[in-house]
Amino acid sequence: MNALNEYNRIFRETFGVSEDALNEDFTFNGVAVWDSVAHMSLISSLEDAFDVMFDVDDILHYGSYFHGIEILKHYGVEF
Amino acid sequence: MFLNVDKHDQNKTAIKDDSGFNLTYADVCRTIDEFKALNIPRSVVFCLCENSAGSLIGYLAFENNKQVPLLLSAGLDEGLRHNLEFMYTPSYYWIPERKEQEIKGEKLYSAYGFVLLKTEYDPYPINPKLSMLLTTSGSTGSPKLVRHKYGNLEANAENVAKVFSWTENEIGICDLPMNYTMGLNVINSHLYAGASVLMVKANLMDPDFWEFIKINEGSSFCGVPFSYEIMRRIGFDKMDLPKLHTLAEGGGKLTDKMFKWIASYAKNSGKRFCATFGTSETSARMAFLDPSLAMEKIGSIGKAIPNGELFLLDEVAGEDGSTTGELGYRGPNVTMGYALCRDDLLKDDEFCGEYHTGDIAKRDADGYYYIIGRKGRFLKLFGLRVSLDETERILKTQYPSSDFVCTGDDRHMNVFCTNEAIKDEIVPFISAKTNIHNSAFHVLWVDRIPRNEYGKVRFAELEDYLIDKKH
Numbered sequence: 001m002n003a004l005n006e007y008n009r010i011f012r013e014t015f016g017v018s019e020d021a022l023n024e025d026f027t028f029n030g031v032a033v034w035d036s037v038a039h040m041s042l043i044s045s046l047e048d049a050f051d052v053m054f055d056v057d058d059i060l061h062y063g064s065y066f067h068g069i070e071i072l073k074h075y076g077v078e079f
Numbered sequence: 080m081f082l083n084v085d086k087h088d089q090n091k092t093a094i095k096d097d098s099g100f101n102l103t104y105a106d107v108c109r110t111i112d113e114f115k116a117l118n119i120p121r122s123v124v125f126c127l128c129e130n131s132a133g134s135l136i137g138y139l140a141f142e143n144n145k146q147v148p149l150l151l152s153a154g155l156d157e158g159l160r161h162n163l164e165f166m167y168t169p170s171y172y173w174i175p176e177r178k179e180q181e182i183k184g185e186k187l188y189s190a191y192g193f194v195l196l197k198t199e200y201d202p203y204p205i206n207p208k209l210s211m212l213l214t215t216s217g218s219t220g221s222p223k224l225v226r227h228k229y230g231n232l233e234a235n236a237e238n239v240a241k242v243f244s245w246t247e248n249e250i251g252i253c254d255l256p257m258n259y260t261m262g263l264n265v266i267n268s269h270l271y272a273g274a275s276v277l278m279v280k281a282n283l284m285d286p287d288f289w290e291f292i293k294i295n296e297g298s299s300f301c302g303v304p305f306s307y308e309i310m311r312r313i314g315f316d317k318m319d320l321p322k323l324h325t326l327a328e329g330g331g332k333l334t335d336k337m338f339k340w341i342a343s344y345a346k347n348s349g350k351r352f353c354a355t356f357g358t359s360e361t362s363a364r365m366a367f368l369d370p371s372l373a374m375e376k377i378g379s380i381g382k383a384i385p386n387g388e389l390f391l392l393d394e395v396a397g398e399d400g401s402t403t404g405e406l407g408y409r410g411p412n413v414t415m416g417y418a419l420c421r422d423d424l425l426k427d428d429e430f431c432g433e434y435h436t437g438d439i440a441k442r443d444a445d446g447y448y449y450i451i452g453r454k455g456r457f458l459k460l461f462g463l464r465v466s467l468d469e470t471e472r473i474l475k476t477q478y479p480s481s482d483f484v485c486t487g488d489d490r491h492m493n494v495f496c497t498n499e500a501i502k503d504e505i506v507p508f509i510s511a512k513t514n515i516h517n518s519a520f521h522v523l524w525v526d527r528i529p530r531n532e533y534g535k536v537r538f539a540e541l542e543d544y545l546i547d548k549k550h
Contacts, residue, residue: 016507016517028285036282036309037461037516043312056314060286 003079006049007072011065014042026065050077081143082236084108087273088247096278097291100132100191104273107139110190114140117188117195121145122170122202123212123424125163127153127178128258130278133193135257135266137173142232146171147205147424149212149224150258153178156512166222167421168200205424208415212424213260213359215417221469226415228428231362234411236267238385242367243299243325243353249274250322252297254283254306259463261329264363265301283309289318296322301355303330303462304489307337316344329355329364330462331489332450335378342373356380356450359464360434362412365389366448379447380440386410389448392435400444405454406436459489460519467492473512474505482528484536486545487521494522495541523548 011022015033028034043059046052046068052075054062062068069079080086084093089105102110114137124141126148128134134153141148149167151160153175172182173195179186184196211227245251251269253276255262269276277297281288283306292300300323302310307328326345333341338354345352351370357363366389368381383389391404409432416429437455440448456467467485470492474483481498494505502524510517529540 013517016510035516036284037305037518039282039284040309040312041516041518056317059313060284 003050003072003077004069007046007069007079010042010045010049014038014045022065024064024066028063046072050075052077080108080111081139082233082267082270083273084111084139084143084270091247091273092275093270094132094135094276094278095295096130096132097280097287098131098192102132102136102191107136110136111140111143113190114188114195115144119144119146119171120202121205122147123167123205124148124171124173125160125167125169126150126258127155127160127172127174128256129153129175130253130257130262130280131175131192132278133175133191134173135276135278136191137193137195138257139270141173142211147209147211148173149214150263151214152256152258152514154514156514157181159512163222164198167224167424168198168203170198170200170202172196172198203421203424206415206426208428209424212418213258213263215359215464215466221466222419223466223469224418225359226418226424226426227362228415231412231414232263232267233271234386235264235362235364235384236271238387238410238412239264239268239364239367240272242384243268243327245269245272245274245299247273248298250296250298251276252279252292252300253277254279254288255301255303255330255462259330260359260363261301261303261357264357265299269299284313289320292323293320298322299325299327301327301329303459304328304333304337305331305461307333307341311337311340316348324350325353326350327353327355329357331459333378338377339374342377345370346374354380356448358434358436360414360430360436361408361410362414365408365410365412368447372447376443376447379443379449381447383408383410387412389442391440391442397441401441403439403441403451406438406440406448406450407433408436409433458487458492460492460515463515465492465513465515470494470509470513474509477508484528484541486538486541490519492520493541493545494520495525495528495544496522497525497527499524 058071085108087104093104093107094102124146128150184198188195208228210229212224214221215223251265253265266276277295342352352373353370354368355364356366366380367384368379387410390407392407394402394404396402413430413432413434438450439452441451442448458465470485471483484495486493505522506517506520529537
């Protein structure tokens with residue numbers, strides 16, 4: 001499994017966007033569709049796909065597309 | 080004045096929001112008077128709501144000054160808003176400043192980030208009892224509205240404040256949208272008691288939300304089942320929120336597991352958990368479970384609120400002393416009925432103080448009520464009521480050559496569709512249209528929709544199809 005492909009697929013499906021939209025502007029505060037429902041769905045899709053269990057702090061501060069990659073690396077996912 | 084806002088301590092904070100506004104009761108009364116000085120005729124006003132002081136003050140002023148607001152979400156899809164505007168021709172709009180470009184009109188007044196626009200439509204006759212309008216299914220922009228009469232909101236505010244024992248020291252957290260009946264009741268019941276209301280735009284997944292309610296010492300919270308799912312996931316039970324004393328739930332049925340989780344958390348941390356039940360048709364709440372019984376009556380909505388009465392229709396007695404039937408309610412908060420078009424705003428009271436909910440309920444031998452099912456064709460997705468008929472109508476308008484049927488439960492909506500070519504477009508389309516996250520929708524392609532000779536859908540056959548799919 002290519003982690004970045006999988007990561008991008010989850011973002012595309014969760015937010016209904018194309019791959020071009022996934023850049024440094026793709027943040028919790030900057031994207032209107034990133035609400036609490038989307039956030040819950042994102043977190044559980046990522047946990048399922050990468051077989052990880054996020055700490056509360058990481059869930060609450062999962063604030064952007066790029067920052068999320070850094071968080072996953074802490075859980076041993078290799079990008 | 081509305082909710083006695085002029086009788087409360089005028090120096091006390093009435094409304095505080097997370098956009099930086101802080102209004103005392105004196106500010107609220109002064110702003111209501113400024114609205115009054117505009118001499119707006121009695122007419123329908125579309126309020127595009129968000130959880131902020133500006134949004135709230137407009138509603139309070141219109142109620143006080145006898146205009147008739149229709150509360151809609153500021154996030155409502157443009158096409159659906161146009162549809163409602165065409166049907167109900169509002170003479171005024173109360174909207175966030177950022178929406179000024181989208182909606183044409185003459186600017187008459189502004190306060191706390193909101194503006195009042197006069198549209199091109201003239202006022203038209205409306206029933207003198209009519210006080211406010213809410214949609215029955217907010218996210219689909221359903222043209223079916225609930226007609227509130229004068230006294231509904233006040234009675235529910237008073238009786239809910241009484242059953243929760245709100246005092247002026249309470250600091251209520253309004254996280255549910257104010258255009259949602261339960262959110263509006265959180266506001267009304269606290270203001271009625273002379274307490275303060277925190278209007279929060281940040282959502283529960285945002286660390287700013289928890290920071291804001293902690294700093295501002297929020298003391299009572301009300302959530303829908305999905306709110307509690309989030310809170311459980313983000314470790315709410317480990318958070319340090321010493322001032323938060325009351326956790327209320329409404330707007331959908333919690334699983335028994337979740338009910339127990341909240342009830343035992345409340346018990347162990349010296350807080351109280353209050354399960355409630357309400358509908359738009361009853362200006363929010365009808366039932367309340369005494370928090371001291373939360374661990375004993377798992378899953379119950381309790382008994383009727385003060386001055387209200389719950390009863391069952393078409394009762395069937397069970398062996399354990401319980402009774403089952405459709406839940407009905409009588410009380411001063413029962414609204415007048417529905418409106419399906421502009422002319423209906425002239426209609427008189429059709430409910431006459433009695434409402435049949437369409438929910439199937441059980442009453443146990445001690446007289447406590449439990450919701451166990453539903454008669455009507457609607458779901459509650461993330462706490463939002465979504466009409467299945469309305470969703471089908473939206474889909475058929477967009478794809479006239481295809482046939483659709485929607486079913487589901489409170490977790491997912493199944494969209495049965497006869498056109499394989501559009502299968503992949505449906506979820507993005509309906510999710511954008513309703514503003515409900517795409518994870519709630521499942522699309523299933525079928526050759527044809529099974530119908531009987533009268534054209535009625537054979538739902539049992541669709542259910543069988545779903546079961547086949549899963550195996």
